[in-house]
Amino acid sequence: QLAVMDLMAVGDFVLLPDDDLTLATLLKSPLFGFDDEKDLFDLAYERPGALWDALRNKAKNNERYAIAVARLSEWLKRADTAPPYEFFAGLLEENQMAARHAFIARLGADAGDAIDEFLNLALDHERVSHPSLQGFLDWMRRSQAEVKRDMEQQRNEVRIMTVHGAKGLQANVVILPDTCRTPSGGGNRPKLLSLPRASAPPDVQDHLLWVPPGTLELQQITGAKEELKEKDRI
Numbered sequence: 463q464l465a466v467m468d469l470m471a472v473g474d475f476v477l478l479p480d481d482d483l484t485l486a487t488l489l490k491s492p493l494f495g496f497d498d499e500k501d502l503f504d505l506a507y508e509r510p511g512a513l514w515d516a517l518r519n520k521a522k523n524n525e526r527y528a529i530a531v532a533r534l535s536e537w538l539k540r541a542d543t544a545p546p547y548e549f550f551a552g553l554l555e556e557n558q559m560a561a562r563h564a565f566i567a568r569l570g571a572d573a574g575d576a577i578d579e580f581l582n583l584a585l586d587h588e589r590v591s592h593p594s595l596q597g598f599l600d601w602m603r604r605s606q607a608e609v610k611r612d613m614e615q616q617r618n619e620v621r622i623m624t625v626h627g628a629k630g631l632q633a634n635v636v637i638l639p640d641t642c643r644t645p646s647g648g649g650n651r652p653k654l655l656s657l658p659r660a661s662a663p664p665d666v667q668d669h670l671l672w673v674p675p676g677t678l679e680l681q682q683i684t685g686a687k688e689e690l691k692e693k694d695r696i
Contacts, residue, residue: 463572463573463576463580464569464573465492465565465569465576465577465580466576466577466580468487468488468491468492468493468565469553469577469580470599470602470603471484471487471488471491472488472493472537472553473541473549473550473595473598473599474599475488475534476537476538476540476541476595477595477599479512479514479534480512482506482512482513482514485513485517486506486513489501489502489505489517489530490502492564492565492567492568492569493533493561493564493565494533495564501526504520505517505520505527514534517530517534518531537549537553540552540553541595545588545593545594545595546584546587546594546595546598547581547584547585547588547593549595550580550581550584551581551584554577554581562574565577583602583605584598587602625638654670654671654672655670655671655672655673655683655687655690656668656669656670656686657669657670657671657682657686671683671686
């Protein structure tokens, strides 16, 4: 689940702020919404040191970077004393649950189920082990926990699934696209071909040409047929 991976990236960052790849991943997540071209390139290109240092330096003249630095700095302070559940629950609840809403807005309602299960796992880990953030992240990666949704719940959404995943849902409408074959030029193809008029203004209607099967084809006719085939593939 992407939401869980992003939350674990938060944990990885507060444990090792100098990990540039983790910080870049975190900044691109719904928690911050940075993009590659405008934000990360501006931060990372020709920086003299770590990405975290570059972000803090440029935050002096950029309000958006300053907000990100303030949030990340707060998480760094909280990680020193807060157990895993308290750390992640506090992160998701701050600013009227802005982080949770950001995950759901980008990743869909599935993200909410994954986040809830992630918090449940944090509680489970604290019951059986010493509550440390590093220990919890290591336990999560080794446990390979999997979140499964209750597919019978009614939601106002369209589900895009594999055939195997959709089996047994008994939905009212199931669309199965044929993605294994290319158009073969059967009887559904139009019999009329459109050929542009030579030396005609742009607003003039093209020629409509009917080509009987087996007739001699000129270069213009062959080109029109190939163009029609390409449109079928698209």
